[in-house]
Amino acid sequence: MPFPIPRLAPLALALALAPSLGACGSLRPDRALAVAPALVSHQLCSAVFVAGLEPDGYFREALVPDLSFLKPLERHSIDRAKGEVTARLGPFKATAVYRGAEGCLIAKGKVAPPVVLPPPAPALLAPIAGDAVVTPTDPALVAALDRAFAEPEEGPQDFTKAVVILKDGKVIAERYAPGIGPDTPLHGWSMTKSVTNALLGVLVQQGRLKMDQPAPVPAWAGDPRHAITPDNLLRMTSGLKFGASLSQSWKTAFDPTAQMVFARDDMAAMARAAPREAAPGAKFQYSNGNTLLLSAIVREAAGGDGAAVTRFAHAQLFDKLGMTRPVLELDAVGTPIGASHMWATARDWARFGALYADDGVVGGERLLPQGWVDYSARLTPGSEAFGYGAGFWTNRGITGLPAQRRAGMGADALMARGSLGQFVVIVPHARLVVVRLGISHTRTEYIGQMNRLVADALSATR
Known part of the structure; x- marks a missing residue:
């Protein structure tokens, strides 16, 4: 049967096991733990600078469940002036940089200038809607949207966004x-x-x-x-x-x-x-x-x-x-x-x-x-x-x-x-x-x- 792990001890345990698991390739805890700050920095960078989302809410809904028991050990900061997000998990650190049309990138040295896109050519597809949100009047479609945005009474939420x-x-x-x-x-x-x-x-x-x-x-x-x-x-x-x-x-x-x-x-x-x-x-x-x-x-x-x-x-x-x-x-x-x-x-x-x-x-x-x-x-x-x-x-x-x-x-x-x-x-x-x-x-x-x-x-x- 599995043995219990103290809530705040996973990082120390993983690092202690790293040498003995060194021959296990992707099972190495040090490589796995390096993923966490990279995930947080990249996803938060994109959420903030590409999508303009509120970072605390996105972090809570999208990233905390994946961090699981590592969440108390994670720290991150957002530099809006530089367009950067840095995340840390113990000795592991990652910084993501916003690059305009190319989104965000985990920076590990000098980053090339972002691409400059020419003005878009006229679309071949006819406009699919006007500026305003298309609110249906058909009761069946209204009910369908109501169900789509309804949250379960118990258990994890769905957080439907669109x-x-x-x-x-x-x-x-x-x-x-x-x-x-x-x-x-x-x-x-x-x-x-x-x-x-x-x-x-x-x-x-x-x-x-x-x-x-x-x-x-x-x-x-x-x-x-x-x-x-x-x-x-x-x-x-x-x-x-x-x-x-x-x-x-x-x-x-x-x-x-x-x-x-x-x-x-x-x-x-x-x-x-x-x-x-x-x-x-x-x-x-x-x-x-x-x-x-x-x-x-x-x-x-x-x-x-x-x-x-x-x-x-x-x-x-x-x-x-x-x-x-x-x-x-x-x-x-x-x-x-x-x-x-x-x-x-x-x-x-x-x-x-x-x-x-x-x-x-x-x-x-x-x-x-x-x-x-x-x-x-x-x-x-x-x-x-x-x-x-x-x-x-x-x-x-x-x-x-x-x-x-x-x-x-x-x-x-x-x-x-x-x-x-x-x-x-x-x-x-x-x-x-x-x-x-x-x-x-x-x-x-x-x-x-x-x-x-x-x-x-x-x-x-x-």
Whole structure:
């Protein structure tokens, strides 16, 4: 049976154990503990300087549950003049710096000047709403929003921050929590993987990438990993042995994918070094490392550095969709953190969903290849217990518990889904997009409520 740990002793205990666990790789407590201040500094920096959120409330709702028993040992400070957040956990320290269009970055030395974006080109997508919040008059939609924002009577809260319902390219209902509005960027977490899917689709449509050919990773030349394709990486079937990213808690700090995101300068390099444990396509293993490798491929195709890939993402995707405040954050070498770190307004997330509701076409221009949406929604073999496609979660072909939990969303639905209950659910047959953003620490991370919300929206608009 487990032995009790005094409440204020975990740091000392972990450091004492570090030498004996030194051969355990990602199990080393010192590496895991270094994740905590990096997580706090980065997330608080983005919340304050990208989103303009009140820091104490964000820290309490979003970060304290993940810190768990380490919370009494954590200290942080915010320097608004410098655009910096510093966090400490015992001897471990991390400072995140705000970099404008590139969001925040854990600084470990000299930081390059932030990229300057040109004025956005006119959007191809027609305006989805006016300046005012779209308050529905339909009693069914009002009731659906009421349920979406209701908190459970007991247990962890859901902290719903924004809901937007888009039908036929127009917002028909939306609601925001206090302090949040149509212009507030919110964190998508793993919904960013679906944005990476879109950037790959743009490259394929432009003839600059093939998903079924060996991934352009020079380090794998003459290596069994050379057989891994971008499709394998997008479907999480690369066969690389590199941790798992399906859950988030204090224990996640021991996973190499969390150490990659919060404790490494060159995130894709850590993923590139992962050994092969299965043949490509033979095993489904949801890991952020797969998407970081794809992010590096996008960066190289866009020009090889952070400024080039940021301009590419805006010019070829965000601007065309009319997204007003998207921030795709980068690592220290300029690779997008394409597995987990994009901030955007709820309306921007709805605009992104509209691209997939309309088969990859916006304003008469095809941004994604014909058939790309169906490709993204096609169930990946081995993921039946989760319902994963290619950079999106899917309802197509699933059975058992996933089908029960998403029964109200429609059989053709696909979704961008992020930790703590972030959702962009796309129902192509109904041209419906439903966005929910919040901070849900419940075990199922809002999936049941999301199923009800989409079912309500489908019923009200049928």
